[in-house]
Amino acid sequence: xxLVLPLPAPLRRWWRSVTSGGSPAVRRTAGDGPPAINELYQxxxxxxxxxxxxxxxxxPTAEDIVQDVFAALxxxxxADLRTVDDPHAYLTTGVMNAARSALRRRRSARxxxxxxPGRAPAAEDxxxxxxxxxxxxxxxxxxxxxxxxxxxLRYWSELSEQEIAxxxxxxxxxxxxxxxxxxxxxxxxxxxxx
Amino acid sequence: xxxxxxxxxRRALRARAGQITAxxxxxxxxxxxxxxxxxxxxxxxxxxxxxxxxxxxxxVRPDGTLPRPVPNPPAVPVxxxxxxPVEPSPAPPKITATMPRATTASSAPxxxxxxxxxxxxxxxxxxxxxxxxGTTSTGRPDGAAPAPTPGR
Numbered sequence: 001x002x003l004v005l006p007l008p009a010p011l012r013r014w015w016r017s018v019t020s021g022g023s024p025a026v027r028r029t030a031g032d033g034p035p036a037i038n039e040l041y042q043x044x045x046x047x048x049x050x051x052x053x054x055x056x057x058x059x060p061t062a063e064d065i066v067q068d069v070f071a072a073l074x075x076x077x078x079a080d081l082r083t084v085d086d087p088h089a090y091l092t093t094g095v096m097n098a099a100r101s102a103l104r105r106r107r108s109a110r111x112x113x114x115x116x117p118g119r120a121p122a123a124e125d126x127x128x129x130x131x132x133x134x135x136x137x138x139x140x141x142x143x144x145x146x147x148x149x150x151x152x153l154r155y156w157s158e159l160s161e162q163e164i165a166x167x168x169x170x171x172x173x174x175x176x177x178x179x180x181x182x183x184x185x186x187x188x189x190x191x192x193x194x
Numbered sequence: 195x196x197x198x199x200x201x202x203x204r205r206a207l208r209a210r211a212g213q214i215t216a217x218x219x220x221x222x223x224x225x226x227x228x229x230x231x232x233x234x235x236x237x238x239x240x241x242x243x244x245x246x247x248x249x250x251x252x253x254v255r256p257d258g259t260l261p262r263p264v265p266n267p268p269a270v271p272v273x274x275x276x277x278x279p280v281e282p283s284p285a286p287p288k289i290t291a292t293m294p295r296a297t298t299a300s301s302a303p304x305x306x307x308x309x310x311x312x313x314x315x316x317x318x319x320x321x322x323x324x325x326x327x328g329t330t331s332t333g334r335p336d337g338a339a340p341a342p343t344p345g346r
Contacts, residue, residue, distance in 0.1 A: 037224075041225060045222060053210065132202060155200060155203040155207055156207040183200070
C-alpha cells in the first residue's frame, strides 16, 4: 500500500531530492551514458558562457559564473536532475542572477578603487568588432544590471516578454517597462554618437 | 529609429558572442568532478524524520496535553504537632500501642463514636497515616477523649 500525502509542489520536489539517494556520480540517465548533468554541461556550457560574457564583458568571469551555476545545480539536485522541471531555464536563471551580482560587486568596487587593466576587453576582441558594434556595446555597459539582462535576453536569446519574466522572476509589466527604459537610454546614447 | 537601434543591438550582441568559441574556453571540468553533493542526501534521512515525528506523536497526548508528571509522595511522613487536646496526648509510641485497642473499640461502638462518625479522621488533617475505616485515634480535633475501652 502506498501512502499518498497531499504535499505542496516545493515540498514534493524537496522530498524527491532527499530520497534520491545513492551516489549521484554513478547514477545515469539512460543505461550506461554519462550523468545527465555532465551531458547538459557539454551541450550548454558554450552558450551559457556567451550569455555571461554579454552580461559581464570578460571571459574569465563568465566562465567562473557558468562553472559555479553548474556546481550549484549538481549540489542541489544531484547528477540525474530528475527533480528539476526545466534544467535549461534553471541554468539561464542562475547565470543571469550570478552575472547581475557580479556587475553589482564590480560597480561597488569601482566606486572605491580604479578598474584593473585586466578587466578591459581583450585586444583581439576589440579588433574583431566593428566601430558600430563597439559603440553599441559601450552604450550597453551604461545600463543597469536589470536593464542589461532584459536587453540581452530579448535581443540575443530572442526570448519573449513572458519568458524573460519567468527567467528573471519578475512580472511581465516589469520586463516591458525595463526594456522600454533601456531602449530609450540606448537610443539617446547611440543617437548622440552617430 | 527604434528598429534601427534594435537591429544594431542584435548585430553587436551576435558579434560579441561569436568571439567566444569553444577553443577559447578553459578545459571543461564536469560538475560531478568538482562539486560535492550534499552529504545529508541519503536514504536514512526520511527514516530519521519519520522517527522524530513518531516521537513527537507519542509524546503528546491525543487531547493535545503533555503527560502530567507524577508527583513524588513524601518519603517520610512529616510529623506535625497534633492539635492541643484537652488532655496531654501520649507520646508517639503510646499512639501505636493504642491503635489495636481502638480497633477493638470499633466493634462495640459507643455513643460518642456514633456522634463523631461523619467527622473526618484527624490523622488526615495532620498529615499523618490515615487510620483504617471504622477505627479511631487519639488527638481528635474537638478535643473529645478517646472512647473508653471496655475493660475486658
